[in-house]
Amino acid sequence: SYELTQPPSVSVSPGQTARITCSGDAWPKRYAFWYQQKPGQAPVLVIYKDSERPSGIPERFSGSSSGTTVTLTISGVQAEDEADYYCQSADSIGLFHVVFGGGTKLTVL
Amino acid sequence: QVQLVQSGAEVKKPGASVKVSCKASGYTFSSYYMHWVRQAPGQGLEWMGIINPSGGSTSYAQKLQGRITLTRDASTSTFYMDLSSLTSDDTAVYYCARKNSGDESTYMDVWGKGTTVTVSS
Numbered sequence: 001s002y003e004l005t006q007p008p009s010v011s012v013s014p015g016q017t018a019r020i021t022c023s024g025d026a027w028p029k030r031y032a033f034w035y036q037q038k039p040g041q042a043p044v045l046v047i048y049k050d051s052e053r054p055s056g057i058p059e060r061f062s063g064s065s066s067g068t069t070v071t072l073t074i075s076g077v078q079a080e081d082e083a084d085y086y087c088q089s090a091d092s093i094g095l096f097h098v099v100f101g102g103g104t105k106l107t108v109l
Numbered sequence: 110q111v112q113l114v115q116s117g118a119e120v121k122k123p124g125a126s127v128k129v130s131c132k133a134s135g136y137t138f139s140s141y142y143m144h145w146v147r148q149a150p151g152q153g154l155e156w157m158g159i160i161n162p163s164g165g166s167t168s169y170a171q172k173l174q175g176r177i178t179l180t181r182d183a184s185t186s187t188f189y190m191d192l193s194s195l196t197s198d199d200t201a202v203y204y205c206a207r208k209n210s211g212d213e214s215t216y217m218d219v220w221g222k223g224t225t226v227t228v229s230s
Contacts, residue, residue, distance in 0.1 A: 033216040042204055042220040086154055090215045096168055098156040098215060
């Protein structure tokens with residue numbers, strides 16, 4: 001089973017760039033997916049297949065991959081971006097099994 | 110629009126079972142698998158299992174094998190998650206989440222709002 005490791009927290013000031021990493025042996029074999037979760041709400045997909053953005057997700061959200069690390073980048077961070085962010089991949093057991101990273105709390109100072 | 114409407118909060122005693130429902134609408138029920146994910150208070154997301162609405166085949170997280178059963182009722186476009194032998198560790202918000210179309214990857218493109226299950230004596 002793959003393990004995905006995220007930093008527990010990242011802090012940035014409004015207008016700056018936030019980078020949230022996710023390391024693990026799932027990459028580069030699997031695609032990476034990212035979810036945003038605000039308090040009391042269900043997660044929302046913000047990046048799929050490493051770097052694709054679903055419709056309705058602002059252009060300031062982007063994703064990239066390099067070796068065994070994938071990165072979610074939020075350019076020009078806004079106060080509304082403060083949330084928990086989770087990376088996800090398909091597991092080694094099977095393509096339809098899923099593994100999540102532990103989550104990163106993004107704080108907008 | 111695509112919607113997943115989940116059943117209401119539950120309070121259960123240790124050792125009991127719970128059944129959470131997820132009614133799908135706004136898309137072709139048989140065309141999309143359904144994931145179940147849970148989140149304990151203050152913790153991260155934990156994948157529980159997946160069901161194919163056509164035929165009902167399932168795959169479960171190893172940790173929950175033997176305690177979890179996923180089913181579906183095509184006549185009402187509803188998915189169900191049944192978890193038995195509950196302990197306090199099962200206290201969590203339970204989400205149904207639609208799997209993306211296609212077989213080359215798996216992720217969740219639409220989520221229900223979640224169902225809170227509390228296990229307490």
